[in-house]
Structures are given as C-alpha cells and as structure tokens.
Amino acid sequence: MHFKQIIFDIDDTLIDFASTENFALHSLFSAHHWHLTADLQRRYNTYNQGLWRQLERGKITYNQLSEMVFSNFIRDNLNIEIDGNAIMNEYRSYFSETHKLLPGVKNTLDFAKKNGYKLTILSNGETYMQSHRLELAKIKDYFSLIVTSEEAGFSKPDPKIFDYFFGLTEISADETIFFGDGLQSDILGAKNYGFDCIWYNHRHRKNTLNLQPLVEVTTYPQLVKILKTNLSQR
Template identity: 30%
Template sequence: MSLPSYATAFTAEPLPQTMIFFGLDNTLFDHTYSLYNAMFAVQRIFNLYKYPLKDLVHAYDKALNHVYNRYLQNEIKYEDQAAEKIKLFAKAFGLRHDPQSIKEFREIYREAYQENRRAMPGSIEALTKLREDGYRTAIITNGPTEQQIEKAKAIGVYDLVEQVITSEEACHPKPDYRIFQYAMEKLEVSPEYAYMVGDSVDCDIDGAIEAGITPILYDPCSERSSQVSFGEQVTVIRSFGELHRSLILSDSNLSQPLSAYIHQHADFQSFSQAIENFCQAVEKTIDPELVLGL
C-alpha cells in the first residue's frame, strides 16, 4: 500500500487567519515616554524644580485621564479637553491658569510630547513578525480617528496593521463591547479567531472578554504570566518579545490538530518550516498532548 501524497496527507479546510487586535496608547504607543519628556520641558520652563518630576507626571496624567474619560462620556467637547486638564494640573500646584498661561503651557507641552513620540520597545518587530507568520493585525483605540491615525503613522505602526478602528468611528468607546464587535464585523473576523492585546484591564481586557475575544494583557511591570480578570484566566506578557510564543501556546491555537496548524500557517516558506515551528511549540509547552489534540 502506498503512502498518501503530501497533497492529501493533511486534508482540512483552510482556517481563517487569526486577527490580533492591539490597543494604541500605552500598548503600541509609548505614552509614558512622551509624557515624561513633555513634563520635563514644563518643569524646566516654568521653574518647577521644587517638585519631583514623577509627581508632576502623575498629577498631569491623572488630570488627563479624568478629562479624557469625560470626553468619552460626551460630557466635554474634544477641543475643550486641553484647557480643562491644564486647569486641573495648575490648581494642584498653585499655578496660574488664565487663558494666556494655559496657552503657553499647552504649546510647551505639545511640542515636547510630539517630538518624543515613539513605538513601545519591541512592538514594531512583533507586528512585523506576526504579519510574516500569517497573522492579521489591527488597532482598536479610543479617540478621534484623525488624531489616532496620525499618531500611528508618527510611531511607525500604521503600515503594519490593516485598520485603525477608533471609538469615534465605532460610536462606542472601550470597554464597550460594541466597539470590538464593530471591528470584527468590519474586518470579517470571528471571535474564536481573534485576540486583543492591551495594557488596560478595564478597557481592553474587560471589553474583549465581553465580546468573546481572547485577551492578552500587556504589563511590563507584572511578575506573573497570567492572572484572573473578570472570572477569566488571562495571559500576561511583559514584553512584545513574549507575544508570539504566547499566541502559539494559547489553548485556542494548540487545541487544533497538526493539519489545522499547518493550514493556519500556510504562508510559511515551506512545509518543513511549518513542521519545525509546530515542533518548537510542542517542546515549549508542558502538555504536548494538548498541542497534538490527543
């Protein structure tokens, strides 16, 4: 009896490509780096050296988040945000907050912030690797579409994703599950073939779980590889270098048989490379039977 040919040995319907959604701010975009540089400029020009830089950063970030949440809830207009958060910050440190002072503060902060925008370390390499390996990538983010697209372009990730889906476009901000549903419908993705990588437990993880998407928490300060959030076991990565392995070892991927794995990664350069990558996943997991679907 002859052995089956390669063409018929692994017969399975091709699986949909897996979509990896990412948050933008504090996930792909290093907001903290820009914020520290912007507040250092403010500290220097306004002679605020009596206050530690980290205290200035914390106070401004607190004001920023407070005002931004009000904007997401339609309690304040987008164009009024800057003045409002500067007022809150100025009051906390006894600084002047008349219109001229606010204008000067805003110009100094904005220039330094934008000059120091950068992608999160390892994120560009991770996006490039994912796309090379056949994954789809997109961004789900809160904020105005024009601003968020410009930011994605500035840090070099725009051309590495299919779409930047914003709360303005979807008419619902994270963590509302409807923005995730909107993204999946627009990009024709099923929840079982989707992941959400984000830094916020409340916005990214909660919303993804409610939408049926597998969440991955990005937390560089975490000492754990997983945690329970909203009753679900959630994978935690501390760097983007951990992302690809986390995807390979996730239950939703590794519960598939070998034939399905090969079809999912059909864009690998060769059949042997697909086998090699699969075997590496088997070697790295503590339960090979899970990988083999036994």
C-alpha cells in the first residue's frame, strides 16, 4: 500500500447513523402525533434500506426516493395520506441536527492529518445536510474536499460519482483508499472503479456480495495501525 488520500463515507462511518435516524424518526412522529412502536420502526428501517439499495442499483433516482419514503410508508402503515416531499424535508431537518461520532473517529482524524494524509468525503446525501452535520460534530475542517451525490448528480456505487470526485482532487485513484461501512455503495463502488478500499464492518454484517476489500476492520484503532504500516512503506 502506498496511498496519500483517504476518502471517508459519513453515515455509519464517521457519524452514528442508527443514533441519527432514531432521533429524526422519533422527532418526526412526535411532531405529527403518530405513534411509533418498536415494530413500526423496524419496518421503517427495512423499507428505507430497501429503497436505498434500489437507488444504489440505479433503479430509482434520489428525488424518487425522497418522495416515496414517507408517502408510501405512512399510507401503508398508518393509513394517512401525506405530502411525501414535505415530510421528507421535515425529517431531514431533524436528521441534520444529529451528529454523534462513532468511537475513535476524532483520534484517527488527528493522526491521519498530522501524518500528511489528504482527508476527503464522498457521501450519498444532500450537500448542506452532510456538511452541516460534519460542522456540528466539529470535524469538517479535517476534510479538504467534501463531495455528495446531490452535488455530483450520481450516487455510489455509480462510477460517474467517482469520475466527478477525482476530477476535483489532484491525487489519483492509485494513491487513494476508500474507508466506508457500505458494502454495496462504498466497497463495491471503489472496487469497480479500480482502487483500494477498507471495509469498516463495525456492525458485524455478513459479506453477502462476496467482495474482497483490501482489509476489513471493526474499530478505528485498527485503521490507525494500517495507516502506520502505510507510512513505513512510503
């Protein structure tokens, strides 16, 4: 390994997605006096994840996902007709205010920055929301480049989002490594584009796609060890 640039995903890589989603969903349901049971929340998670997988496979667009998530889910589960885009915008307003970092993030970013790595972001999400969350978490200044799917017009793992990203950075894919939790979006995207990736599998998920990242880690200290090894090989 001889890499100079690290691309980070945001949700469930830097910022705890489960905590963020839980806060946003409860805030939304509370504001509308909808009763959110544990079972209903599990059904929402499954439904929402399924839509994101469709987006990653190119079967729906980001705008379609935004309109469908709550309009379909609330209709089918609570028998209430709503404006899907309006409710999604409200949900995202709650989502954008939550920014709990995963364990070890800050120390790892400190180490990487001090040792000369260029730190960047590539996220499937909205530009303002993701940038705002990084700012609230007090880690935005670590990153010299932040690219979102909204800005690029394409979502991971589509190669076009990587074309867009590398058009904005002076460091080539050969000198870059991707660090992310998403097997479909991050790992498959990086491998199909032809550069190395580290799967941050802190949720201990099964590798259902039989992909082989360069390394699989479950903690940030494990990533620091890899960065130290890379430094010694430069």
